[in-house]
Amino acid sequence: MDASYFKEQLQAKEDMLAQTTRFLVQTQHSLEEKNKELLLANNEIFDSISFASRIQNSLLPDIDILKIFFKDASFKVMQQIGIGGDTVFIKNTNNGVVFGLLDSTGHGIPAALLSISGTLLLKELMTSMEIDNPQTLFNLLNYQLHKTFNNSRSSIAHKEGVFFSFSSTQNKLIYSSAKGKALLLRPTGEIEELANTKKSLGDDANTEFELFEMKVMSGDKLIMYSDGLTDQFGGSNNKKFSRDRLKKILSKSPRENATEMVKKIEKEFIIWKSTNAQTDDVSFMIIEF
Amino acid sequence: MTTLSFNNYDFTLENKGPFSSLYFNKELKMAICFADEEYIPIDNFKEMFLHISVLIETYEIKHLVFDKQKLRTFHQPSMEWYFAVWKPAIKNKGLVNHYKILPKLDWFEKAVEAGKYEIFQKFSKEILTGIRITYINSVEEAIECVI
Numbered sequence: 001m002d003a004s005y006f007k008e009q010l011q012a013k014e015d016m017l018a019q020t021t022r023f024l025v026q027t028q029h030s031l032e033e034k035n036k037e038l039l040l041a042n043n044e045i046f047d048s049i050s051f052a053s054r055i056q057n058s059l060l061p062d063i064d065i066l067k068i069f070f071k072d073a074s075f076k077v078m079q080q081i082g083i084g085g086d087t088v089f090i091k092n093t094n095n096g097v098v099f100g101l102l103d104s105t106g107h108g109i110p111a112a113l114l115s116i117s118g119t120l121l122l123k124e125l126m127t128s129m130e131i132d133n134p135q136t137l138f139n140l141l142n143y144q145l146h147k148t149f150n151n152s153r154s155s156i157a158h159k160e161g162v163f164f165s166f167s168s169t170q171n172k173l174i175y176s177s178a179k180g181k182a183l184l185l186r187p188t189g190e191i192e193e194l195a196n197t198k199k200s201l202g203d204d205a206n207t208e209f210e211l212f213e214m215k216v217m218s219g220d221k222l223i224m225y226s227d228g229l230t231d232q233f234g235g236s237n238n239k240k241f242s243r244d245r246l247k248k249i250l251s252k253s254p255r256e257n258a259t260e261m262v263k264k265i266e267k268e269f270i271i272w273k274s275t276n277a278q279t280d281d282v283s284f285m286i287i288e289f
Numbered sequence: 290m291t292t293l294s295f296n297n298y299d300f301t302l303e304n305k306g307p308f309s310s311l312y313f314n315k316e317l318k319m320a321i322c323f324a325d326e327e328y329i330p331i332d333n334f335k336e337m338f339l340h341i342s343v344l345i346e347t348y349e350i351k352h353l354v355f356d357k358q359k360l361r362t363f364h365q366p367s368m369e370w371y372f373a374v375w376k377p378a379i380k381n382k383g384l385v386n387h388y389k390i391l392p393k394l395d396w397f398e399k400a401v402e403a404g405k406y407e408i409f410q411k412f413s414k415e416i417l418t419g420i421r422i423t424y425i426n427s428v429e430e431a432i433e434c435v436i
Binding site: 020 | 307326327328330361362363364365396399400402403404406407
């Protein structure tokens with residue numbers, strides 16, 4: 001091969017280099033543009049979720065209602081993305097108070113919509129029909145959820161949770177639970193798991209939720225929580241937070257007041273989660289009798 | 290060497306140029322073109338493809354493999370000629386698949402991508418349609434696709 005071949009090859013190489021550089025610069029420019037668009041879209045979504053979060057948080061009940069009836073009460077709701085499907089419910093009745101914790105299917109925007117619609121429906125049942133029996137409330141909510149969202153074509157809305165009704169005149173605490181997670185902590189540190197109906201709200205229109213009655217004594221604490229708390233991955237071996245860990249935290253200082261206890265669980269949860277992403281919406285509520 | 294063997298199929302040498310060589314197998318209706326140097330000047334490139342055209346018409350070649358593993362220079366004018374002149378001319382002559390084997394070099398692949406992008410900008414999208422172009426890793430892989 002003569003010198004002209006190498007000269008031509010060299011020229012071709014230079015052309016190739018120039019063309020590839022041009023292409024890479026163009027690609028980089030195009031990526032920068034797309035990045036700007038994504039950033040804008042991301043900011044819009046973030047702003048929208050922040051505002052939605054404020055709306056959903058403003059719908060959370062006033063804890064002071066419970067403090068009228070009980071020694072202390074406190075709750076914490078930590079939605080996975082600022083909005084979500086976990087909610088607590090507190091509403092005073094003619095002779096007491098109804099309170100509980102509900103966890104809607106999934107998380108994020110769809111779960112938030114289900115959560116809000118469920119809360120509004122419960123308020124409607126309680127105010128217009130004056131229902132304060134948790135069993136009746138759950139049976140009606142179950143029927144309504146099933147009828148509205150879950151049919152032969154789709155099944156999109158389910159809730160788990162537990163609802164209590166306290167009558168101050170009878171000093172009686174009754175509850176219904178749809179796979180709800182609740183514990184009773186005695187001042188001695190002993191813990192009882194509360195029974196529940198092993199069905200979700202909205203699954204089957206014909207489900208009859210059971211009504212349970214509880215005997216509580218002064219100093220007892222009632223703890224309600226969503227599975228987002230115990231299912232969170234974290235710790236040194238990236239394991240679930242677990243119900244056992246929750247029980248250990250509770251039984252360590254059983255005489256601590258509800259407000260302090262809620263703060264402590266929140267702190268332990270944050271330490272456990274560490275840099276891991278929050279896997280689900282998290283909520284918990286503690287009542288001290 | 291006048292024959293080469295891949296997967297027990299013998300390929301006969303059809304043309305040996307200074308920068309490339311062309312083999313074919315009648316049974317498989319397949320031709321293989323090897324780039325033998327780092328760079329093929331455009332005139333030799335055109336000559337080679339005109340040999341391929343004759344081969345396609347003579348032996349009803351359906352599958353063409355272009356092994357570019359020795360190439361180190363991507364030549365845009367040659368590629369434009371391939372897309373704008375050779376491909377339309379060979380259309381409807383029976384060639385179905387064009388298998389390409391690139392050097393295992395990221396920068397070369399990027400240069401090919403850049404070249405294709407410019408062709409795409411310069412000509413209509415139609416230019417990239419017609420013969421099915423598939424990037425493969427070896428001649429054997431092309432034969433596996435055909436048999």
